[in-house]
Amino acid sequence: MSPSFIENRALILKRLEEAHESLGPDALKRDITLVAVSKQQPDVRIDEALAAGQRVFGENRVQEAFTRWAARREAYPDLELRLIGPLQTNKAKDAVALFDVIETLDREKLAGALKKAMDETGRSPRLYVQVNTGDEAQKAGLGVDEVEAFVAKMRTEYGLTIEGLMCIPPVEEPASLHFALLAKLAKACGVEKLSMGMSGDYDVAAKLGATSVRVGSALFGERAKPE
Numbered sequence: 406m407s408p409s410f411i412e413n414r415a416l417i418l419k420r421l422e423e424a425h426e427s428l429g430p431d432a433l434k435r436d437i438t439l440v441a442v443s444k445q446q447p448d449v450r451i452d453e454a455l456a457a458g459q460r461v462f463g464e465n466r467v468q469e470a471f472t473r474w475a476a477r478r479e480a481y482p483d484l485e486l487r488l489i490g491p492l493q494t495n496k497a498k499d500a501v502a503l504f505d506v507i508e509t510l511d512r513e514k515l516a517g518a519l520k521k522a523m524d525e526t527g528r529s530p531r532l533y534v535q536v537n538t539g540d541e542a543q544k545a546g547l548g549v550d551e552v553e554a555f556v557a558k559m560r561t562e563y564g565l566t567i568e569g570l571m572c573i574p575p576v577e578e579p580a581s582l583h584f585a586l587l588a589k590l591a592k593a594c595g596v597e598k599l600s601m602g603m604s605g606d607y608d609v610a611a612k613l614g615a616t617s618v619r620v621g622s623a624l625f626g627e628r629a630k631p632e
């Protein structure tokens with residue numbers, strides 16, 4: 406039998422703690438939120454996660470997230486849902502209605518749509534700016550050089566507070582370089598939170614200042630094949 410969600414979760418929480426301990430007694434250690442990435446997972450696994458006490462979940466598609474969470478949201482008022490996938494402007498209102506955190510703000514047009522949706526719905530999800538730390542053509546996110554000005558502009562022109570930065574490092578490079586870069590950028594922008602680290606490298610991210618890690622397969626087991 407494959408390990409259960411409960412066992413996987415306990416192991417990950419332990420490894421996060423060990424990552425912090427390895428930094429020594431004087432290092433700055435920030436609380437880390439374990440975001441369970443539930444995309445493409447079957448209902449039985451979702452319910453197992455909820456039964457285990459997991460309350461923070463990440464999804465990368467708005468419609469799929471609605472299907473999975475609309476009813477469960479009623480049953481679990483302390484749920485926190487995070488959007489970690491690309492957001493189209495025409496889905497901004499749906500995203501604002503469902504999510505507590507949107508981690509993939511990466512352009513002004515989307516900021517405008519989110520601001521409008523927030524004014525209309527009275528909801529204000531916390532916002533992260535996605536940074537394309539590897540400057541990969543096919544990947545979403547702002548270029549490294551653009552982040553500081555963008556974050557400032559969110560404040561001054563859109564009245565939006567940016568809570569954190571998020572990145573997905575290129576698969577073929579050491580993630581640590583990208584995590585360190587994201588931490589440095591956040592400092593330069595005066596931004597508090599860092600969403601970085603996935604199943605393969607959450608411990609590395611923890612050592613470099615992550616305040617949340619987004620873990621899917623190491624928690625739930627492999628996802629069903631997309632498409």
Ligand SMILES: *Cc1c(COP(=O)(O)O)cnc(C)c1O
Nearest residue numbers: 442465489603604619620621622
């Ligand atoms: C799917 C996904 C994850 C989780 O990936 P795992 O390798 O299964 O942990 C994390 N972040 C983003 C943005 C994702 O799309």
